[in-house]
Structures are given as C-alpha cells and as structure tokens.
Amino acid sequence: MDETRIQDRSGAGAPSLAELDERPPGREARIAGGVAMPMAHDSAARHVSGAARYTDDEPELPGTLQVFIAMSKRAHACITRMDLTAVEQAPGVVAVLTAADIPGENDYSPVFGDDPIFPPMTGGGAVVQYVGQPLFAVAAESERQARRAAVLAEIDYVDRPAAISIDEALAAADAAGGDLLPAYEVTLGDAAGALSGAPRRVKSRVEVGGQDHFYLEGQIAVAIPQEDGDIVIRSSTQHPSEVQHNVAKMLGLPDHAVTVELRRMGGGFGGKESQPALFACVAALAATKTGRPAKCRLDRDDDMEMTGKRHELRIDYDLGFGQDGTILAADFAHAVRCGYSSDLSAAIADRAMFHADNAYDLKAARIHSRRLKTHTVSNTAFRGFGGPQGMVGIERALDEIAFVTGLDPLDVRKRNFYPAPDELAAVTPYHMPVTDCVIAAIVDELESTADYRARRAAVRAFNQQSAVLKKGLALTPVKFGISFTTTHLNQAGALVHVYKDGSVHLNHGGTEMGQGLFVKVAQVVAEEFQIDLDRVKITATTTAKVPNTSATAASSGSDLNGMAAQAAARTIKDRLIDYAASRYHVPRDQVVFAANRVRIGNMEKRFCDLVGEAYLARVSLSSTGFYATPDIDYDREAASGRPFYYFAYGAACSEVVIDTLTGEYRLLRADILHDVGQSLNPAIDMGQIEGGFIQGMGWLTTEELWWDDKGRLRTHAPSTYKIPTANDRPDDFRITIWEKGKNRAATVYRSKAVGEPPFMLAISVFSALTDAVIAAGDGRAFPRLDAPATPERVLQAVEAVRENREP
Structure with missing residues (x-):
C-alpha cells in the first residue's frame, strides 16, 4: 500500500463544499473512514476499557439456569451403569439431561454425523471415546450447585484399548483395516521415477504438534425459549447458521424456529467454527425441557479438555x-x-x-x-x-x-x-x-x-x-x-437499509471475533455511498436477517461479506441515481456521489437530502446483496x-x-x-x-x-x-x-x-x-x-x- 495514499485518505473528517474549493489541485475531498483508510477497530476503545459486551456480559433474564456438562474420565470405555439419582436430588438442581432427553437427532457434527451430544445408552451400555467427552448435563440455579451435583453421579466403566499417539493410531488402523477417514493422494508427473533418477536426495521426518485456540472468551451459549416452541440462541460462534441447524436438528424443529445471534466473540481462531454447536444444543435442550432461559459457559480447564485442537x-x-x-x-x-x-x-x-x-x-x-x-x-x-x-x-x-x-x-x-x-x-x-x-x-x-x-x-x-x-x-x-x-461455502449475503435521514444500517453473515471484519465491511458501504463511516451502523450478526451463511473462516470474511454488502449498497445507489436522473431530468452519468453529497448535473445535494426526497417519492431504500466466488471448482x-x-x-x-x-x-x-x-x-x-x-x-x-x-x-x-x-x-x-x-x-x-x-x-x-x-x-x-x-x-x-x- 502506497504510504502517500494512506496519508491522503486518513483525514479526521470529510470537508465541506467550501473547503473543497480551497484544496490544492489534485486533492479531492474524502469521506472520513472510506476504503484504504487506516481506521481503528470499531470496538477498539470498548475492548481496552472493558465496555465491549460479550455473550456473558448480557444481563441474564430472571430464572436463568446455569448448565454444567459432566465429562468422561476415560479415553475409551463402555459405560455399563450411569446412576444419576443423587445428581437429580442435589440442592438447586432443576433438570439433568442425557441422550434420552433429546427429541431429535443426537448429533452436533458439522458434516459426518459422528459427534453425539451425549453418548446414547443402549443394551450394551454407552461408549465414550476421549477423556472430556460430555456424558450428561446438569441445569441448576447456580453453576456451583450444578458442578457439585455432577460429581454425585455413579458411573461404572469397562475400559477398552485406547490409541493416544500417532504410532498407536497407525497400529490400530492397520489392525482394523482402515483409518478414520479414507486416505487421499494427489500426484503430478512421475514422482517415483524422478526421485530414483535424481542426483541427490534427502529423506527424513518432522513432527508438527497441535495447538489450543486459547481464545480470551471461552465457549458459551445462552438459550431463551420463545412462544410456539421457538428458541433464541446467543452463541459465541463463527458459524451462526451451523449452530442454528444443529439446534433445530437436535430439537426436531425446522430451522426457522431457531434464531442465532451474536455481536462479537472474544477470539475464535477456528475453535468457534464447529465446536459451539455442542454448547448451544445443551443450553437449548435445558431451556426447552424447563421452559426457562439457560446458560452453558465453560471455564478454561473444561474448555481445553472438551474442545478440539489444531491437527x-x-x-x-x-x-x-x-x-x-x-x-x-x-x-x-x-x-x-x-x-x-x-x-x-x-x-x-x-x-x-x-x-x-x-x-x-x-x-x-x-x-x-x-x-x-x-x-x-x-x-x-x-x-x-x-x-x-x-x-x-x-x-x-x-x-x-x-x-x-x-x-x-x-x-x-x-x-x-x-x-x-x-x-x-x-x-x-x-x-x-x-x-x-x-x-x-x-x-x-x-x-x-x-x-x-x-x-x-x-x-x-x-x-x-x-x-x-x-x-x-x-x-x-x-x-x-x-x-x-468446499466450494459451496464460498457465498455470502448482506442486508443494507438506508433510513430517511441518510443513516445506514448494515448486517451481513460474517462474525466479528476481533479481526476487524465489521469495520472493513462498513468502510466498503461508506465508500459506495460516499458517506462518513460514522453514518454506517454496524449491527449484530443474526440468522433472522441473513440466512444460510458460511462460517467466518478460510480468511474469506472480507472477500465474501464485503462483496455482498457492496452489491446491496449498489442496488440502493442505483435506485437513487434513477430517481435523481428522472426527478431532475439529467442523464444517469451526471448523478455522481462524492463526500456526503451528490452532484446532479449542475447542482449538488447532501446525501441525506437526496435520500429524504427519495423516501417521499416511495423509492425502496433497502436491499439484500449476495456474492458467490467465481472461477473455483475442484x-x-x-x-x-x-x-x-x-x-x-x-x-x-x-x-x-x-x-x-x-x-x-x-x-x-x-x-x-x-x-x-x-x-x-x-x-x-x-x-x-x-x-x-x-x-x-x-x-x-x-x-x-x-x-x-x-x-x-x-x-x-x-x-x-x-x-x-x-x-x-x-x-x-x-x-x-x-x-x-x-x-x-x-x-x-x-x-x-x-x-x-x-x-x-x-x-x-x-x-x-x-x-x-x-x-x-x-x-x-x-x-x-x-x-x-x-x-x-x-x-x-x-x-x-x-x-x-x-x-
């Protein structure tokens, strides 16, 4: 990025029309906060002052239950007996949840259907496959009561052989005749022949370890029951639509009965792409069974034991x-x-x-x-x-x-x-x-x-x-x-409203985890309308406004959501141009947006004034936008x-x-x-x-x-x-x-x-x-x-x- 360009575009505010005439030749008026300006994160001040509100900062509704998930203590075992009588009778306990309580599908997986919320008890018992796997959940008046109750469970395990390391996994797979997923190979040319004919060779091994996401905000979900069996989920997730789908699937509801929303996450790094569905499902199950709001929040130790890592x-x-x-x-x-x-x-x-x-x-x-x-x-x-x-x-x-x-x-x-x-x-x-x-x-x-x-x-x-x-x-x-x-994930939607005072409401399917996606997309919209950034309201992500979203992942947040928001803004902008050209009898190419105003032929209007006129003329000032990445196919x-x-x-x-x-x-x-x-x-x-x-x-x-x-x-x-x-x-x-x-x-x-x-x-x-x-x-x-x-x-x-x- 050209440093001069950055400096020229980083003014504190847009100039007035009079100031424009006083600028040196070659300098144009700029909006405050358009594309390419080095703007601060939209929540930066709130982050450092502690004023930024995360899921756990939202005031709890009266009667909100606290949910604790009890975890397996064995890596691979069959549970032959799980007596939860003492748990149910413990002080403060309102409900104890197991696989038997799930009305729909007992699964929260993103793709393959092999992630049970709780292990189902069958005639031969329930199989657990890692230390930390959820067994049951306790919903109580307080988290402390839920934790104290959970340890009263009487559980009998029969251990099975466990593969912990890569060497053990290879041995187990070779003995069983298959890996977890099919092996895969890509080839170019004759590698074996070229290797055998090469003058020199190096042959060795490197082990590359995993990594914990260690986000500042742990996994958390709040479920609020609504009328008609609907439910609202507040989840710290990179993938609201996946949480929506899994909660609906678990409850046996259509997707439209579940709304997932969030304003921000305290870090994600991929750990809040597929993992949050589990905690949202557990909270939703507690809320549905009791009719009361329910919160499921993990502490650091439980989070690290229960959630996935880098491979x-x-x-x-x-x-x-x-x-x-x-x-x-x-x-x-x-x-x-x-x-x-x-x-x-x-x-x-x-x-x-x-x-x-x-x-x-x-x-x-x-x-x-x-x-x-x-x-x-x-x-x-x-x-x-x-x-x-x-x-x-x-x-x-x-x-x-x-x-x-x-x-x-x-x-x-x-x-x-x-x-x-x-x-x-x-x-x-x-x-x-x-x-x-x-x-x-x-x-x-x-x-x-x-x-x-x-x-x-x-x-x-x-x-x-x-x-x-x-x-x-x-x-x-x-x-x-x-x-x-996965090609079909390369799509995004956005929703843009322009209110009659010229202020703009922006919503899209991307999620904010501290990476600055929201301010970037807002800058795109501000640039399209040529209005100051503070005229664009950045709103919480919700499945009720933009449906069927992909995860905010694969570094594609700005690419996808920025293009979708740009498309929505341009639709509204085209309507305004059509209105102005018709109303003032000028060609469309003589309607030009520039720094909080619009040139219409030989006259100029403030952006907000043109919007107000268009509203009175019954011009639609709202639009969705959609973008699908082109030219990809594997x-x-x-x-x-x-x-x-x-x-x-x-x-x-x-x-x-x-x-x-x-x-x-x-x-x-x-x-x-x-x-x-x-x-x-x-x-x-x-x-x-x-x-x-x-x-x-x-x-x-x-x-x-x-x-x-x-x-x-x-x-x-x-x-x-x-x-x-x-x-x-x-x-x-x-x-x-x-x-x-x-x-x-x-x-x-x-x-x-x-x-x-x-x-x-x-x-x-x-x-x-x-x-x-x-x-x-x-x-x-x-x-x-x-x-x-x-x-x-x-x-x-x-x-x-x-x-x-x-x-």
Whole structure:
C-alpha cells in the first residue's frame, strides 16, 4: 500500500463544499473512514476499557439456569451403569439431561454425523471415546450447585484399548483395516521415477504438534425459549447458521424456529467454527425441557479438555534435487491425528496437502495423506486450516537440502519459486495453474530491506566467537490459497437499509471475533455511498436477517461479506441515481456521489437530502446483496482443479539466539513484508499480520499439548500451556505492507485476505532455530527438530548435533 495514499485518505473528517474549493489541485475531498483508510477497530476503545459486551456480559433474564456438562474420565470405555439419582436430588438442581432427553437427532457434527451430544445408552451400555467427552448435563440455579451435583453421579466403566499417539493410531488402523477417514493422494508427473533418477536426495521426518485456540472468551451459549416452541440462541460462534441447524436438528424443529445471534466473540481462531454447536444444543435442550432461559459457559480447564485442537501431523519427506538445490521431485506422506471423530478433518487434511508445495514449483510430486483416529478430543479448524502444517514439511526439507549442498538456504528457496506472473504459469501438485505468483519480488525486496546477506555474515562471525550462545537467521516465504476448499461455502449475503435521514444500517453473515471484519465491511458501504463511516451502523450478526451463511473462516470474511454488502449498497445507489436522473431530468452519468453529497448535473445535494426526497417519492431504500466466488471448482475424485480464487503471499526474516546450555532462546528481530493487495484498512491489516506471526511463533515454539498414556490432557491451563506473551515479541519488529500489492482477482477493491496467511510467516522462526542448532554443532550435522521447538527439544537437538547423532 502506497504510504502517500494512506496519508491522503486518513483525514479526521470529510470537508465541506467550501473547503473543497480551497484544496490544492489534485486533492479531492474524502469521506472520513472510506476504503484504504487506516481506521481503528470499531470496538477498539470498548475492548481496552472493558465496555465491549460479550455473550456473558448480557444481563441474564430472571430464572436463568446455569448448565454444567459432566465429562468422561476415560479415553475409551463402555459405560455399563450411569446412576444419576443423587445428581437429580442435589440442592438447586432443576433438570439433568442425557441422550434420552433429546427429541431429535443426537448429533452436533458439522458434516459426518459422528459427534453425539451425549453418548446414547443402549443394551450394551454407552461408549465414550476421549477423556472430556460430555456424558450428561446438569441445569441448576447456580453453576456451583450444578458442578457439585455432577460429581454425585455413579458411573461404572469397562475400559477398552485406547490409541493416544500417532504410532498407536497407525497400529490400530492397520489392525482394523482402515483409518478414520479414507486416505487421499494427489500426484503430478512421475514422482517415483524422478526421485530414483535424481542426483541427490534427502529423506527424513518432522513432527508438527497441535495447538489450543486459547481464545480470551471461552465457549458459551445462552438459550431463551420463545412462544410456539421457538428458541433464541446467543452463541459465541463463527458459524451462526451451523449452530442454528444443529439446534433445530437436535430439537426436531425446522430451522426457522431457531434464531442465532451474536455481536462479537472474544477470539475464535477456528475453535468457534464447529465446536459451539455442542454448547448451544445443551443450553437449548435445558431451556426447552424447563421452559426457562439457560446458560452453558465453560471455564478454561473444561474448555481445553472438551474442545478440539489444531491437527498434529507427522510428515515423512523424500526430495530429489540437483547439486544447485533445484528440486526435481518430492514425495510427502502425512499422518494426521484427527481425534475420535471426523469433524472437519477431511477438509483440513486436504488443505495441508494443498500447501505441501508452499511457494515452490514442484515438477513432479506425490502427496499422500492418512487421517487417523485417536481416542482424544476431535481436532478441528484452526487458523490456517491445515495449511501451516503442510508448509512446515517442505520448509524443513529445503533447510536440509541447503545443509547437504552447502548452499545458503535462501538461495535454495529462491531457485525453486513458482514463476512470476509474466512468465509461463506452472501448476500445483493438484493441477491448479499459478498465475499470480509475486513471491520472488517480495523476497527480493525483503532480502534487501532486512539486510539479509550482511546479517548472515554477522551471524557467522558471532557464532565463531561465542561458545555458549549461538545465533540463527532464516528468511522463508508464504503462498496461501484463499477460498473454502468446499466450494459451496464460498457465498455470502448482506442486508443494507438506508433510513430517511441518510443513516445506514448494515448486517451481513460474517462474525466479528476481533479481526476487524465489521469495520472493513462498513468502510466498503461508506465508500459506495460516499458517506462518513460514522453514518454506517454496524449491527449484530443474526440468522433472522441473513440466512444460510458460511462460517467466518478460510480468511474469506472480507472477500465474501464485503462483496455482498457492496452489491446491496449498489442496488440502493442505483435506485437513487434513477430517481435523481428522472426527478431532475439529467442523464444517469451526471448523478455522481462524492463526500456526503451528490452532484446532479449542475447542482449538488447532501446525501441525506437526496435520500429524504427519495423516501417521499416511495423509492425502496433497502436491499439484500449476495456474492458467490467465481472461477473455483475442484474435482476431488480426480484430485485436480482450482480450489482457490487466488493466493496471498508474504515473507519473513527472523533472527534468533539460543543458549546451548539450557535450550532457551529469544527471537531478536523479525522483518515481515506481506501482500494484502490494495488494503481495505491498513491499520487492521497490520494488526492481523503481527498477531498472526506471534500466534504462529507460539505454535512452533512454546505451545505444547501433552496427553498422558491414559489419554488425559495434562496441559489444560495457563500454568502448563504456554502461549506467547508481550515479552516474546521481538524488540526489533519491522512489519511492512507490500506497496506494490494488487489482487489480480476481482475481489472487493482488489484487496487480499489477511486473516490466516501471516500465521505461516512464523515458520521463519522455526528455520532460524534450526540454523542456530546447526551452528551449535559447528555445521557437522543437520538436527532433528520437531515442533513445537521447546527449550527441551532445542537442548536435545544441540546435544545430538554435537555428538553427531539422532536426538
């Protein structure tokens, strides 16, 4: 984004007509808060002051019940007896809910129908499949009473064999003759032949750990019964329509009987895409059974034990290459830890495969994926949706290629990039042409601005003189596909009202989780009408206004909802133009909207005045808008097609230092150059880039999920699960939006998605740690280092390379 352009468009308010005449030539009046202005998040002040209202902040209606969900204590077992008599008789208890109380379908899954709300008791008992699985719920006058009552349940378990780790899952699947979901493969060319004929090969493995979403606001739902059996749900969810559908399905009601609404979430990151349906269903069941409002709110420990995580992957890679580092063929084998049920694992594992190439032109490739069942919580969507895990594999392999050839890792990466847009297009392993690749230009610019070559020399000099502390430096790229890979989800709707005073009411199917979607879409509407942003009212998401919405996910929130809102605004705008042209007898092209006013031939009117006139003339001032992403189609059977509308690109250069005596490390400096196209809001986009990078760094370094051999998650609180803090942010942090960015695809104002792509910039930190560990072994061995690269793992890797052995 051009800095001059940003500055010119960031005035405090729109000028008056008189002020316009006083502006220097070439300067136009601008509205306050239109597209490309670096506006603050619409709720920023409320966030920091505590005034922002979340689901739990809404006043409770009289008689609201508090719901507690009792969880399984076994990873895999049959419940032969569950006596809840004492629970029902406990003080304050109003209702105890089990599978037998569900009038409709006992399922809250997003796709495959294998997520029971409560395990059904049959003649042989009920089967539980992970520690933390809901067994029953208690609705009581207070949460404390509900919790105290739940522990009075008498439950008899008969344990069954449990697969907790990937190794155990592979063994169980091989013995049973099948994985949780069918294996999948994509191929390009003759990978096996090219590998066998390659001059050199690297073959190894990297383990990529999971991650907890650790949103600030935990899972919560409030259900309010209405007349005629209808129900209103307030849910902290990224997918209101899915919550609506699952609650209706569970109650045996049509979708129109359930309304889901929310104003904001305190973070989501994918953890509130499919997971919230469970808690909404439980709250709705309690409300329906008792006729009283019901709230189901999880505390942090219960939330972490009960809800899904990022998928853990084991990646085996085999790459053939020339002495100059040019990749000739690649073979990747993914083993994906899905958890006990399917959830969204099929699409997530697919996206990991779609990003196994990252930004590199693989002439021949085979990518094979197994989707494994473990007796742990079902893993789910997380920022990047499998893409980050897929990228780690090839970046790890390229670091190893650089090591064995003695080349600089950046030179190896640059040698293998997809070609630039003006060159002959290459194709991905899933046969999608790459026609918009700007990664070479971005990396060249970052290499210069980050002073990569001089710093690499300085790092080498430091390491030669320092016996204990060792530095590492890495510059890695990101190429990330934008669109839901499930094609039908690429659609959105919006509703825009213009009131007779010229103020605007905006509603769309997207949800606000802190990422700034609402203000971006409001800026699009303000830009269309050429009115100040404060004239556009941002309203809560509700299924009663915009139906059949897709999740706010896949980085598509602004792309989809921005286009839908733009379509609605343009419909109203066209009506106003038609009215003005007819009323004042001018051609339509002489009706021009500009800075809170409208030029009509030789006259001008304030926007609000024209709207008032149109209202009196009975012109409709309300419209829906709809958008479906064009030019995407993927044939999964053929493993070929175009699952993405376009790609987002970026690069990061990270410098770290490790203590070889303890394994502790610091990120000293990070330089980021990221492509957001023509930014809708540079301030919001900068925040997303910084936040994504830090969250990605946490995933790859400190956030370690650990289950014991009985399937109990032992890292289920801030005391044992370490997310990044402000102290982990590098002291020298340089983030730049790429000024040359412009989306070749016809997105809203040629912007690009920014929610997920920056997350993967943090792979540069992981590669820099690898570089530092190599230095600790004086370059004699390439380290085995898995993610997260905790201090313990770094120390083990250091000791291993110094002894030239496997850690």
